[in-house]
Amino acid sequence: MSNQNKEKNYLKNYRIHDYEVPLTCVDVVIFTIVDNAVNVLLSNRKHYPCKGAWAIPGGFIDLKKDHDLQQTAYRILFEKTGYQAPYLEQIGSFGNAQRDPRGWSVTITYFALVNVENVTFAADCQWYPINETGEVNKSLAFDHNELISEAFQRLRSKAQYSTIILPVLPEKFTLSELQTCYETILGGKLNKAGFRRRILKAEVITELSGEYKQTSTRTAQLYKRSDSDNVYFYMREIYAK
Amino acid sequence: MSNQNKEKNYLKNYRIHDYEVPLTCVDVVIFTIVDNAVNVLLSNRKHYPCKGAWAIPGGFIDLKKDHDLQQTAYRILFEKTGYQAPYLEQIGSFGNAQRDPRGWSVTITYFALVNVENVTFAADCQWYPINETGEVNKSLAFDHNELISEAFQRLRSKAQYSTIILPVLPEKFTLSELQTCYETILGGKLNKAGFRRRILKAEVITELSGEYKQTSTRTAQLYKRSDSDNVYFYMREIYAK
DNA sequence: CTAATAGTGTCTATGAGACAATATATG
DNA sequence: CATATATTGTCTCATAGACACTATTAG
Numbered sequence: 001m002s003n004q005n006k007e008k009n010y011l012k013n014y015r016i017h018d019y020e021v022p023l024t025c026v027d028v029v030i031f032t033i034v035d036n037a038v039n040v041l042l043s044n045r046k047h048y049p050c051k052g053a054w055a056i057p058g059g060f061i062d063l064k065k066d067h068d069l070q071q072t073a074y075r076i077l078f079e080k081t082g083y084q085a086p087y088l089e090q091i092g093s094f095g096n097a098q099r100d101p102r103g104w105s106v107t108i109t110y111f112a113l114v115n116v117e118n119v120t121f122a123a124d125c126q127w128y129p130i131n132e133t134g135e136v137n138k139s140l141a142f143d144h145n146e147l148i149s150e151a152f153q154r155l156r157s158k159a160q161y162s163t164i165i166l167p168v169l170p171e172k173f174t175l176s177e178l179q180t181c182y183e184t185i186l187g188g189k190l191n192k193a194g195f196r197r198r199i200l201k202a203e204v205i206t207e208l209s210g211e212y213k214q215t216s217t218r219t220a221q222l223y224k225r226s227d228s229d230n231v232y233f234y235m236r237e238i239y240a241k
Numbered sequence: 242m243s244n245q246n247k248e249k250n251y252l253k254n255y256r257i258h259d260y261e262v263p264l265t266c267v268d269v270v271i272f273t274i275v276d277n278a279v280n281v282l283l284s285n286r287k288h289y290p291c292k293g294a295w296a297i298p299g300g301f302i303d304l305k306k307d308h309d310l311q312q313t314a315y316r317i318l319f320e321k322t323g324y325q326a327p328y329l330e331q332i333g334s335f336g337n338a339q340r341d342p343r344g345w346s347v348t349i350t351y352f353a354l355v356n357v358e359n360v361t362f363a364a365d366c367q368w369y370p371i372n373e374t375g376e377v378n379k380s381l382a383f384d385h386n387e388l389i390s391e392a393f394q395r396l397r398s399k400a401q402y403s404t405i406i407l408p409v410l411p412e413k414f415t416l417s418e419l420q421t422c423y424e425t426i427l428g429g430k431l432n433k434a435g436f437r438r439r440i441l442k443a444e445v446i447t448e449l450s451g452e453y454k455q456t457s458t459r460t461a462q463l464y465k466r467s468d469s470d471n472v473y474f475y476m477r478e479i480y481a482k
Numbered sequence: 483c484t485a486a487t488a489g490t491g492t493c494t495a496t497g498a499g500a501c502a503a504t505a506t507a508t509g
Numbered sequence: 510c511a512t513a514t515a516t517t518g519t520c521t522c523a524t525a526g527a528c529a530c531t532a533t534t535a536g
Contacts, residue, residue: 432499432501434499434500434501435499435500438497438498442497456507457507458506459505459506459507459508460506476497477497477498478498
């Protein structure tokens with residue numbers, strides 16, 4: 001038998017269920033900002049294990065429908081929030097023998113950034129604020145509080161040198177609102193003049209000429225995300241205190 | 242039946258093989274520097290599929306022996322290189338329906354940095370230089386050239402703002418050798434005075450007082466990694482040209 | 483007018499890039 | 510001494526941080 005035929009033969013007889021395999025699933029930590037606090041979307045589990053417990057949205061790969069991992073994550077996010085194209089990034093995979101009572105399990109974890117006003121979330125979901133350690137004050141299913149914490153660290157770290165957080169803002173926003181979002185995520189105050197210089201240099205937002213937001217005092221210029229709303233990466237980190 | 246008993250019952254009857262699951266494996270891109278070029282360790286596949294093809298070291302999770310994903314990666318690395326504690330970092334997971342002829346498959350990919358002199362690699366392995374696009378000039382099994390490229394991008398990107406590459410150096414080295422390593426990975430020349438200021442500021446290397454390396458001209462001060470050889474992250478990127 | 487927030491001007495501090503000067507080996 | 514590389518000094522430049530000043534709105 002030729003080598004090629006041997007390979008064909010091997011593949012014909014290959015059955016994944018002849019092997020011991022881990023559980024593999026995809027989880028998505030969905031962040032937004034509500035009332036100047038970072039919030040995460042929690043979903044109440046309908047099925048065993050951990051039925052009734054709160055958890056971040058997640059699920060198994062649909063081998064028939066999902067073309068790749070990213071699409072699994074998009075599907076999960078869409079099912080829970082109705083969002084079509086949010087900011088979505090893989091933060092890493094976590095796997096060990098203990099994290100799931102069913103056995104050795106791996107989660108490929110993503111994080112997403114959404115604007116709270118654009119979410120029409122499923123009935124089993126709710127926003128929950130995260131605390132200073134990047135977790136929620138609530139006992140969650142599996143190791144989900146750790147996953148949230150990891151995701152938040154990534155978010156905060158990226159906010160220090162990029163314009164990643166723009167998707168949490170509404171369509172139109174002021175520079176002060178944008179600065180407040182950064183301050184919320186970074187956990188400290190930023191210098192106003194410096195912040196403005198920095199964000200304008202990135203050319204990721206565009207002034208809406210003639211459009212202003214009424215406030216109790218001086219009106220503020222409105223901006224929108226630029227059409228080419230790619231994330232900009234700075235050569236230097238910003239410092240919040 | 243109580244809710245707790247129902248859960249126990251569910252777990253007792255849970256069989257992973259009742260579900261359609263993807264293949265899940267761990268692959269490790271092992272980098273070193275040989276003759277001022279970044280090299281990657283390739284292993285010749287002994288088993289189907291892609292028997293006889295070159296691939297990066299990888300394998301399945303051993304559900305009995307491996308406590309977590311990181312340990313799977315360490316095990317794979319140790320089996321191929323004899324290395325006990327190299328620099329190892331997860332770069333991400335890649336999964337889709339096409340990348341493995343056996344079906345939907347996920348790889349959790351790590352990259353490692355080793356010093357070439359400390360490796361005693363397995364007989365089925367060899368170093369292979371990577372080209373400007375971060376791939377090897379060779380057709381590899383599965384999507385392994387893409388994985389190498391992703392890993393190399395991560396390596397280069399991290400070298401711009403951290404001291405991550407120290408593990409590729411031998412026990413004792415000169416500042417010029419260290420700078421050459423950085424230049425090899427970054428793909429450009431660095432400013433000498435600036436580089437020295439920067440690396441010494443990080444306090445990740447220690448002068449070996451009285452020890453010098455003979456060269457054809459002036460001897461050079463030897464250094465070693467500091468005992469606390471944690472990776473240092475700079476607030477600002479370095480620029481190679 | 484006052485209060486409050488929006489928006490700008492400018493000085494300082496940090497650290498990288500450029501480039502040259504000096505030091506020390508070999509032959 | 511010539512040459513090559515190691516090592517250091519110093520000037521410039523970009524950008525962040527500090528801080529105060531001006532502008533504009535409501536009441």
